[in-house]
Amino acid sequence: MFGKAGDSLRTFSLLKGMPVYEKNGDLLGEVCDIVIQESGQVSHLLLQCKGLIGNKHTVPIKNIISFGHDGILLESKELLTKYKGKPSEYTMHHDKPLMKKHTLSQIGDQLGLLDDVYFLEELGTIIGYELTDGFFSDITQGKRVIRTPHPPKIGKDAIIVSVTKLRGGKPYDEMSKLPK
Structure with a gap:
């Protein structure tokens, strides 16, 4: 079930592989990483989007309607942007990885x-x-x-x-x- 955003803490390991849906029920992709700012904030989720090419896109945490146990709900797919790593951003596994640091x-x-x-x-x-x-x-x-x-x-x-x-x-x- 989907829960209201802000109800609890999350870990990256619990989010990894979680499906992300548009509010109309369309599957947009699944979480493959998180984007962490130099300030120590998780600012975006990194999604592996469905399709033949499987592009990676980001969605700001602030634009997520709810984090559920079985999926994440997003207002609209228009909120997704193509992922381009920035010098001030880190991820757990992709660009500038923090895992095992x-x-x-x-x-x-x-x-x-x-x-x-x-x-x-x-x-x-x-x-x-x-x-x-x-x-x-x-x-x-x-x-x-x-x-x-x-x-x-x-x-x-x-x-x-x-x-x-x-x-x-x-x-x-x-x-x-x-x-x-």
Whole structure:
């Protein structure tokens, strides 16, 4: 079912592959990535559109009617624009990818590799980063989620985040889980 935008947090991994429909019910494509601004905002969804060529298009987060569990609803296909990466934009997998990029604290501590982001649907504000130390570490210790009130500093080789609270991997963690 479709829900009202802004009801919850989303992660990129939950959005990837999700179908996007026009409000009349026509399938426009599926989410293949997110566009992240230098300010740490998710500004657009990147869609793999249907058709023989399968062009990639973007749609601004602010123009989405609703994020549902089984699909995303968009007012009109006229809101789609052909994707052209910009120097101030990043994605998880495509142009200037952030996935598996080293993540450091503001004091230079290695926190892990970026694996996912948590963001508010309606605003696109990233409020958490899911980090990994690798497959075996994830199995034995779990992934960590870092909450941050400030935008990241995204460099060529690493992401610097302001760490407020850390969750994961330790039985004495006090931070509650982020909503799914």
